[in-house]
Amino acid sequence: MQDKYYAGAYWGPRQETALECARRAELFFHMLARCDPTFTQWYGAGRGFPRELPGWPVCPEMKELETLFLKGRNRTDVGREVIEDLGFRQFVWNSKKEATKLHLSCGKYSPCGGPNLCLLYPPKQGAVRERLLRAPVLTEVLTCMATAWDPDFAMASSSEMVDLMEEGEFEVRVGWLTYLSRRLGTLPPLPAPVRIEPVGTLGWLLVLSPEPMTAGNPEHVALTARVRELLDRAGLIERPQPEPASE
Known part of the structure; x- marks a missing residue:
């Protein structure tokens, strides 16, 4: 059985607004797009997206990303009230099959609930996986994470x-x-x-x-x-x- 690889950046409590997180994410997505051709377009969840697409296209620009993060605020189970100190989180992916997935959690300043993080999961199989699991490519990916998120x-x-x-x-x-x-x-x-x-x-x-x-x-x-x-x-x-x- 082959190993399950991933890349991840982690940092402790850091209070940041959705706009500040979006500014970091904008830099991250623009840098990441230079690492591999499959990293130029990402998609998120939502109702009513075109069936031929993997989801709603994510625009990697600051104001659009701020809106995306605001949609990903953590809320209470009862009353759906925003939990300010748990920040923002989002999940995006780049294709229907053999997708690379990204998990972003930022702006969290609570000592509870785990760290802020940026996780990238390559496809489980296929040519893209083989291309991504090379030291030069992952060096670029980690450099993107370090530069944008300062983990x-x-x-x-x-x-x-x-x-x-x-x-x-x-x-x-x-x-x-x-x-x-x-x-x-x-x-x-x-x-x-x-x-x-x-x-x-x-x-x-x-x-x-x-x-x-x-x-x-x-x-x-x-x-x-x-x-x-x-x-x-x-x-x-x-x-x-x-x-x-x-x-």
Whole structure:
């Protein structure tokens, strides 16, 4: 069975308006469109969209994205009241079959309910999947996420590898490719063949291998574990647990 890969960026509580999130999303979508031809048009849910399309076309411009985020506000089950501190969330995709899917959650400043995030899920099979699961492409994808969303960390990996490596809920995830914000601390020396690339002045991108790393390969597991250990010793893995809301 093949590993299930994804790319994700994560950051802690950050109070932002729908317009501020839309400004980041506009930059993200425009940068992402340069990573692969299938990333130029996205679609969202809604009633009455043309049957030949995967959904309602998403216009990646700031005002339209602000409206989209406002539609994705979290609400209470009873009364459907807006929960301001849980921010905004949206799901979009780019085709009917073999779709890449995006999950965006931003503007959240509650210590509860998980982090803000940007997740990209490649297709489960097909030529597009094979094209996306290459280190140069995922390097560009993570650079887009880091530049637009300014996360604490981001990574591209398989779910299976994450399950092997992750030791706690509140920690930086280390994967095939890993982005670390300079906010986290100082990067230690890392063993070959790890390649370190700066992402502007924001942080560093670590590429552990030019080829996809799998949880079924002992050498891949050992290298990922070693990198995680060195980052942990440097204080870059553990993240502070969210403080409970004061009454």
